[in-house]
Amino acid sequence: MQFTVAKSALLEALQICASAVPGKSTLPILQNFLLSAAEGELRITATDLDLGVRIAIAVDLRQSGELVVPARSLLDVVRELPDLPVEFVVKDFHLQVRSEGGFQCRLAGVDGSEFPALPQLEENDGFTVTSGTLRRLSERTLFAVSTDQTRLALNGILWEPSQGRTSMVATDGHRLGHAWTSTESQNLSHSVIVPPKAIGQVLKVAVGEDAQVEVHLADNSARFRCGVVEVFTKLIEGPYPNFSQVIPKASTRIATVHREDLAAIVRRVATLANRNTRQIRLSFSPGRLEVSTQNLDLGGEGRDSLPIEYQGESFDIGFNAGYMTEILKLIDTPQVRMKMNQPTQACVLEPAVETPDALFILMPLRLAD
Amino acid sequence: MNRNGKTRHVALWVPGLSLQLLEAERPELRGRAWGLASQMGGAQARLDDSSPRARELGVLPGMRLAELRRRFPTLPLHPPQARGIGSFRRILSSLCEARTPVWELSADGALLDLTGTEHLFGGDWNLWAARLRSDLETACGIREVHLVVSQHRMVAEILARAGEGRQGIAIVESGSEGERLGAVPLDAVPWVSRITRERLSKYGISTLDDVRRQARSFLKLHLGADGERLSALAMGIDPEPSQRTKAPSAEMVLPRDENDRELIRAAVHQLADRLAFTLRERSLGAREISLRLGWSDGQEMSSFSRPMVAVEDFLSLREIAWKLLDQLDVRRVSVRSLKLSATRTHACTGQVDLFTTPDAQRQRDLGAALDRVRQRQGFFAVENALVALSV
Numbered sequence: 128m129q130f131t132v133a134k135s136a137l138l139e140a141l142q143i144c145a146s147a148v149p150g151k152s153t154l155p156i157l158q159n160f161l162l163s164a165a166e167g168e169l170r171i172t173a174t175d176l177d178l179g180v181r182i183a184i185a186v187d188l189r190q191s192g193e194l195v196v197p198a199r200s201l202l203d204v205v206r207e208l209p210d211l212p213v214e215f216v217v218k219d220f221h222l223q224v225r226s227e228g229g230f231q232c233r234l235a236g237v238d239g240s241e242f243p244a245l246p247q248l249e250e251n252d253g254f255t256v257t258s259g260t261l262r263r264l265s266e267r268t269l270f271a272v273s274t275d276q277t278r279l280a281l282n283g284i285l286w287e288p289s290q291g292r293t294s295m296v297a298t299d300g301h302r303l304g305h306a307w308t309s310t311e312s313q314n315l316s317h318s319v320i321v322p323p324k325a326i327g328q329v330l331k332v333a334v335g336e337d338a339q340v341e342v343h344l345a346d347n348s349a350r351f352r353c354g355v356v357e358v359f360t361k362l363i364e365g366p367y368p369n370f371s372q373v374i375p376k377a378s379t380r381i382a383t384v385h386r387e388d389l390a391a392i393v394r395r396v397a398t399l400a401n402r403n404t405r406q407i408r409l410s411f412s413p414g415r416l417e418v419s420t421q422n423l424d425l426g427g428e429g430r431d432s433l434p435i436e437y438q439g440e441s442f443d444i445g446f447n448a449g450y451m452t453e454i455l456k457l458i459d460t461p462q463v464r465m466k467m468n469q470p471t472q473a474c475v476l477e478p479a480v481e482t483p484d485a486l487f488i489l490m491p492l493r494l495a496d
Numbered sequence: 497m498n499r500n501g502k503t504r505h506v507a508l509w510v511p512g513l514s515l516q517l518l519e520a521e522r523p524e525l526r527g528r529a530w531g532l533a534s535q536m537g538g539a540q541a542r543l544d545d546s547s548p549r550a551r552e553l554g555v556l557p558g559m560r561l562a563e564l565r566r567r568f569p570t571l572p573l574h575p576p577q578a579r580g581i582g583s584f585r586r587i588l589s590s591l592c593e594a595r596t597p598v599w600e601l602s603a604d605g606a607l608l609d610l611t612g613t614e615h616l617f618g619g620d621w622n623l624w625a626a627r628l629r630s631d632l633e634t635a636c637g638i639r640e641v642h643l644v645v646s647q648h649r650m651v652a653e654i655l656a657r658a659g660e661g662r663q664g665i666a667i668v669e670s671g672s673e674g675e676r677l678g679a680v681p682l683d684a685v686p687w688v689s690r691i692t693r694e695r696l697s698k699y700g701i702s703t704l705d706d707v708r709r710q711a712r713s714f715l716k717l718h719l720g721a722d723g724e725r726l727s728a729l730a731m732g733i734d735p736e737p738s739q740r741t742k743a744p745s746a747e748m749v750l751p752r753d754e755n756d757r758e759l760i761r762a763a764v765h766q767l768a769d770r771l772a773f774t775l776r777e778r779s780l781g782a783r784e785i786s787l788r789l790g791w792s793d794g795q796e797m798s799s800f801s802r803p804m805v806a807v808e809d810f811l812s813l814r815e816i817a818w819k820l821l822d823q824l825d826v827r828r829v830s831v832r833s834l835k836l837s838a839t840r841t842h843a844c845t846g847q848v849d850l851f852t853t854p855d856a857q858r859q860r861d862l863g864a865a866l867d868r869v870r871q872r873q874g875f876f877a878v879e880n881a882l883v884a885l886s887v
Contacts (some may be wrong), residue, residue, distance in 0.1 A: 132750045277804040300805070373850050404845040425709020447847065471848050473859070495848035 128164045128217040132184065133309055134208050140171050140182045141202045141333060143356060148198045149175040154243075160201060161242040162222075163193040172245065173198060178324055179245045179359035187212075189463040193239030196222050200234055223335040243330070245359045246348040253343035254294070254314035255348030258329075258353070259336030264295040267306035267457050267485045272323045273299035280320060282307045283363040285370070287318035296370050297323075302450050303370060303488035304457070319344055321366055325351070325360035325411045332356040374488065378466035382411055382437035383479050384437075386463040392418045392431045397448030399429040407448045412441040420448075445492040456485045470494065502670060504614065507652035508628070509605035509642045511659075514737075515545050515578040518586055520637025521571060521577065529553055530572045533561060544576065580636075587635045591628065602686075605656065607649055621645055625665035642666075648673060650729065658684035674731055678705035688726065692719060704730040720735055745837035746770035753792040755832035760831050764821050766815035767836040769880050775813075775838055776867055781806025784840035785813065787820035790833035798835075799823050805849060807830075808881060809859045 149157050152175065161172040169186045174178065194217050201222075205213070209228040216223040222234045265284060273281035278300070285296040293315050294307035333340050335351040335483070341352040344362075351358040396407055399419040410417040414437065419430035444467060454476055455463065462479035470491060477486040513530055515832060519525050529550035536539040541561040555568060564571065588606055592599035598609035617624045625643045632638045643661040646652035646668035658680040660666040668676055681703050682688045682696065692701075695718060701707055707715065707730035715723030722834040754760055762789070775782055783806050788798035799820045807813055817836050825831065852860075862880075869878045 216689065275804075277802070298850060300851055301847055303850060368851055403843070404847075406846070424711070425713050445846065447845075473848075473850060490848040490850050493848065495846075 128162070128194060129190040129215065130164050130169060130186040130188045131212050131214045132169060132186040134205060134210050136184050136204075137169075137213065138205050140169075140184050141198075141205055144171045144173040144180045145202055145332070146328060147173040147175055147178050147180040148311050153267065156241055156243070158198055158236065159195045159237065159242070160198045161193065161195050161239055163239060164188055165191040168184060172242065174243055174245060174359070176243060177322065177361050178328065180328060181357045181359070182187070183355045184280060192217055194220065194222055195237040195239055195242050196234050197236075204232060204234070210455060234298045239485055246345065246350070246361075248343040248345050248348065248350045252257045253339050253341050253350075255339050256314060258333035258338035258340055260293075261307055261326070261333065261340055262330055262336075263484075264293070264306045264308070265323075265330065266471060266485075268295045268297035268304040269292050269323050269326065270453050270457065271297040271299055271302045271304040271487075272295075275299065280363060280367050283320035283322050285318060285320050285367045286315065288315040296367075298368075298488070301490050302449070302454065303456075304485070305370070305374070305375075305487070306485040307464060309482070309484045313398070314342075316344075318365070318367070318465045319349065320350060320363035320365055322360055322363060325349070325358055328358045330355060334460065340359070368444060373473065374486070375468060376465065378468055378475065380411065380437075380439045380442065380467040382416065382435050382439075382465045382467075383462050384416060384465060385433065386458055388433050388453055389418075389463065390452060391414070392433055392450050393451050393455070396420050399425060399427050400448050404492060405450075406445050406494075407451070408443055408445050408494060409440070410441070410443045411435075413436055413438055416458055442470060443476065443494060445494040446474070446489055447492055450489055456487060457485070457487065497867075498817050502647050503609070503611045503619070504645055505649040505652045506608045506610055506643060506645045506669070507605065507649070507656040507661075508608065508667070509602075510638055511604075511640055512739070513584070513604040513638075514581065515547060516640060517580040517636070518574060518577060518637050519547075520639075523578060525574075527556065530574060530697075531564065532576055533553055533573045534576055535577040536561070536573065537787040539808055541577050546747070564647050569759070579765055584636050584638070588632070591631055594622075595628070602653075605653075607653060609649075610645070621667055622664045640675055644876065646673065651677065653686065654680055654684050654729075657874065658685070674708070677730065678703065678708065682707075685729070687722070692722065695719070710871060743837045744771060744774040744780060744782075744841065745835055746774065747833065747835035749833045750831065753832050755830045757825070760825065760834070761818060763834055764817045764836065765814055765867045767834060768817050769810050770875065771836050771838060772808060772810040773870060773875060775808045775841070775862060775865060777871070778841075779844045780838065780841040781808045781844045782813070782838035784838070784843055785816050786821070786835075786837045787817055787824060788835040788837070789821075789824045789831055790835075791827060792832045793829050795827075795829070800803070800839060802840075808844065808863075809856055810855065810863055811859045 144160060150156060157175055163170045164186065167185060167188050168183045170183045171368060172181045181210055204224060208226045211227040220236050220238065222236050224232045268284050272284060275281065281299060287294055289307060292308045294305060296305045329340060329351045331416040338353055343350040347362050349360050349362055371410040393407060396418045397405060399422050400407055401422050401424060407418055407420045412432060416434055416435045417430060421428045458478050460478035460480055464477050464479040466475040471493060474489045474491060475486055476489060477483045508726050527549060528547065530547050531543050531550055532545040533541065533543050539562065543557055543559045543561060543564055544559050548556040550571065553565065555571060579625060589601060592606050592608055596610050598612055600607050629641055632641060641663040642656040644652045644656040645665055647670045651668055651673045655666060655668060655676060664818050682693050701710065707726050712724060712727045715727045719726065748763055748767055750763060784800055784802050786800040788796060788799050790796045801820055803816060864879060865876055
């Protein structure tokens with residue numbers, strides 16, 4: 128293998144791939160890049176077996192071939208090179224790096240066939256989604272992805288076709304984020320559970336709102352292609368819990384609150400809340416919402432209130448302030464609608480517009496009295 | 497461990513030990529005004545203690561001897577008798593040893609761990625105290641002794657020093673520690689130094705009740721680790737617990753060795769109810785549940801399960817326990833004992849789970865209702881209908 132490439136293009140590609148290299152692994156080969164040169168381009172591949180990233184960059188190719196080289200060392204070397212073309216030559220499983228500035232080095236490599244293969248997916252079985260849509264859907268769900276290893280299905284985002292639209296859902300049992308596309312799209316044929324890391328990786332490379340992301344799905348893996356970058360991921364095995372069953376169909380207590388004012392009050396009062404439970408009490412009364420907290424450890428308490436649109440009976444409900452702040456950040460309308468029934472039942476928060484494109488569920492904290 | 501599973505610590509404190517020993521040796525001093533001073537000369541010499549009559553006249557321990565002599569020139573002063581104190585400690589040691597193998601002496605008293613010995617004296621604490629007082633008076637002439645029995649040694653010691661148990665013996669029921677300690681002045685807490693007391697008095701804190709009203713963070717800020725210790729004590733939590741906190745558990749020895757699977761399942765059923773009550777009482781959720789079976793041939797085996805979410809309700813615990821029973825009960829030997837424990841727990845924050853089924857929620861509410869009755873009337877005051885039906 129022999130090729131010449133511009134340092135800046137190579138460095139950018141290596142940096143993108145490096146995010147798939149595991150920090151620690153029982154398989155040492157995973158801490159390497161696979162370099163494959165053919166047909167005028169260099170393909171750099173990295174994987175941690177769950178997530179794989181492959182990027183192709185144009186090079187001045189003289190001889191094709193492939194080699195596995197230590198990821199960290201190659202990245203460090205390339206980062207320190209002058210911004211000039213760099214020549215790579217492979218000889219006897221050693222990668223020789225020669226910069227036009229005069230720098231030369233050699234890195235020991237391994238045969239490319241040793242590197243784990245990325246999943247093969249059918250080219251014709253895909254659809255396209257814009258990066259803006261992907262970002263909007265995933266941003267409103269990523270926060271709720273569970274990390275509980277005992278509920279593996281909840282460790283991912285459920286991406287599913289729903290009533291002619293595409294929706295994403297994530298929950299950890301304490302909160303739920305559900306977002307859907309506002310226009311009809313029949314792209315997705317079946318539901319899949321995508322690891323959040325893969326979505327995050329795709330969003331890193333799909334810059335802007337209009338970048339096209341090609342998605343190819345197989346039974347247990349998926350590939351996202353955005354320009355020259357391909358992200359491969361294993362899909363999480365289901366079944367995903369039937370989330371629609373836990374979304375309250377009707378609510379007896381509905382309040383409309385100014386989102387920013389509520390977020391500010393919750394943040395302010397939460398400074399005094401118990402550090403473990405982060406519990407705050409929301410006391411609804413006609414036309415007014417009081418947010419309060421008591422902290423026995425600190426020996427302090429805090430309260431604040433704001434006017435709201437609410438005409439029901441007075442009642443109190445407890446929430447984790449951290450969870451609530453996070454959800455309020457994700458709603459992009461000036462007003463937020465809170466739909467509640469009982470103080471121990473789910474509270475639905477959604478943008479206070481006629482046709483909302485997302486809803487969030489926040490489970491309450493049981494109040495002591 | 498006694499039959500209730502509670503520890504029993506008795507604090508014995510002799511107020512004015514040196515005074516009492518001197519009076520025992522010189523009975524003519526009784527009822528008269530006199531003082532005790534280990535150092536008779538020097539500008540800094542202070543009075544160690546004074547007789548009750550002298551205190552009535554205004555002669556207080558800690559007074560400078562120079563001032564004392566100026567104000568009460570005729571007051572007789574006596575040095576403490578080291579030999580008498582040594583002899584008292586030897587006698588007290590033998591009296592303690594005769595009552596329990598676990599005891600320790602303090603500077604002016606003793607702590608006896610009488611856990612599990614109540615059946616030896618019939619559980620009559622007053623009789624026990626009367627005998628000890630009589631033995632002490634006969635052996636070394638000590639007339640005034642404070643005796644307090646409590647589940648926590650520190651509580652017993654503090655209350656004895658605070659003047660409780662002058663007559664008979666003061667019994668501190670479990671759960672009432674915080675209330676009993678409330679009015680106790682900080683002088684009675686052995687590890688609160690004079691400097692600490694002075695610092696606290698600046699903020700108007702002179703009793704444990706005052707301490708309880710302060711935030712833990714305030715006390716920690718001013719007194720460091722001692723502040724936290726004091727705060728815990730004021731809440732009725734012994735900062736030096738007598739025993740390590742054990743995993744919440746419920747155990748049972750069957751009335752007779754049992755082979756009948758249904759009866760064993762019913763026993764597990766009861767254990768799950770008891771464990772669920774304990775968990776809810778301590779605001780804990782179980783993340784690992786173990787079942788240990790003991791067979792009539794002396795063998796024991798245990799197995800555990802880690803549920804997907806922390807459980808605290810009776811039904812979930814029962815299901816897990818039954819599965820564990822199925823795994824364990826494979827021997828053709830009759831079962832003698834069972835123990836169900838929550839070996840890994842985490843504090844419940846009160847967070848409601850989205851996937852809690854209505855049934856589980858109903859069970860939780862039912863459990864909470866039963867808990868309220870049980871907390872007032874005792875665990876067996878009310879029985880879960882499912883448990884009753886299963887037996």
